[in-house]
């Protein structure tokens with residue numbers, strides 16, 4: 363079963379986030395780069411098209427935690443690459459994005475989630491980028507004020523992130539904009555946040 367950004371049925375990774383939005387990429391679309399992933403039909407809840415939106419198949423929290431089990435157990439139940447990416451994205455949504463979305467109270471826009479090797483190479487991503495494994499996403503809020511608010515919320519909520527990066531903005535230098543007009547301007551920069559279901563989350567905060 364091929365899951366693409368253009369897939370019609372929303373594949374929910376968590377209550378507010380779909381797999382489709384984690385695969386979407388303007389660059390991939392523009393340059394016609396394949397950024398889809400393949401998973402066994404059983405994971406996606408069947409390959410037949412359904413008129414109704416379906417929950418994210420039979421992937422449960424158990425599937426996510428399988429990544430955290432011993433190497434011996436992993437050898438007995440190896441997750442296929444596509445399945446592993448979905449499990450990682452799901453863990454990122456459940457552990458970081460959902461609690462953040464709840465505290466923020468408004469939709470969060472995902473700029474980039476999973477990236478295929480080709481897409482990552484073309485946009486100049488690091489060859490070890492956590493986007494390649496479905497462990498990271500880039501996000502913004504509605505306004506620049508919201509971008510700073512989200513960056514601060516991820517920390518104040520004590521979310522278990524691995525890396526939190528302020529990309530092309532510096533919340534240390536930018537106090538919350540003083541006027542309503544500047545607070546309401548479009549976001550300048552974005553937040554990169556990652557979560558590892560299979561290891562220690564380092565809670566690294568970086569400014570680039």
Ligand SMILES: [Zn+2]
Nearest residue numbers: 498499500554
């Ligand atoms: Zn990123």
